[in-house]
Amino acid sequence: MIDPLVLLAFVPAALALNLTPGADMMVCIGQGLRRGPAAAWAASGGVALGVLTHGLLAGLGLGALVAASPWLFDAIRWAGVAYLLWLAVQTLRAGPVRGAVPERSGRAFREALVVNLTNPKVILFVLAFVPQFVDPAGAVLPQFLTFAAVLALGGFVVNGLAGVFAGGIGRRLARSGRVARGLGWVSAGIFAALAVRLAVMERA
Template identity: 75%
Template sequence: MIDPLVLLAFVPAALALNLTLGADMMFCLGQGLRHGPRAAIAASAGIAAGGLAHGLVAGLGLGALVSGMPWLFDVIRWVGVAYLLWLAVQALRSGPVRGAGHDVPAGTHHAFRDAFVVNLTNPKIVLFMLAFVPQFVDPARAVLPQFLVFAGVLSLGGFFVNGAVGIFAGGIGRTVARSERFSKVLGWISAGVFAALAARLAVMERA
């Protein structure tokens, strides 16, 4: 389905992208600080699932629709901005972290869902899929399976990199969350991360 040499060339390029500081990594960082390592891993999994969905969309050719319709890009973008701001408000309203920084299963579920939605509402990822992945796609073969494989490689690498960042942040969060004062500070930090991501998405340009 994919030439092994092409896949071999794609892996280091994908890893370099995974290691680049971006919105996904910052989101996992915020989740780790606020809710602990398990939530950070769940958020990383949600982002990975979103990456696979973007690969499917781009492989089906729907990404070209977003690329050619500026208003659709803006609609998706502003939905993402609104959702991130809602997460920021929730981080402020949630108060101190319960259980001295130890996250609970419900928190991991919400982390996965929020990360998935945030990733899906970033139209830049679809355009990135259309700009980067096609360089490795062989048009003589089935295009959709190739997009899914390359998206899977990107998502898998991102899962481990973003998860590691979140786990590290979660360790810090558990240490300081024993203090109610620091726990409140973590809430403000998480809200700041979400607000910064919303601002970044709001000023984003298509090109």
């Protein structure tokens, strides 16, 4: 059982972190620009599930194993780099998209989930931030899952709204074929920039 005062202290700290622009938010913005608001919410859902998964792994002790194993850490990191570059290429090959296509929401969810899970920076973050609020004398796993759920919920709302805002702008601009192509390049650029950022990332 988590002390209500501890949970009350965790919520604003988590919200402040959710509001800080990062890779997850940029992915949702990119999906919103490219595919519209529905895809932005789907991507935000994928990110939220990824955060919950990281919380589960940290609670089971697997996150610490990854952080302590340089080869495993780097394997996840380079898998993430490769996947982001693949997304950038696929975005350019897809051509202009004018308006959201319903069946692409599932694709946006999967893409955001994989991007989050292959970002070892999230693993380090969960291991560095969440344990500060965990009582080792209690059941550790439920505490990790609860705190991860708070992070996931806040992130879902914040990242989703950021993506919807971008999607609204993109939908208005995409009426022009030239602008629609430009939005494709912007989305691909976001994925490529995130890949470079992940590639040059140093382990803490």
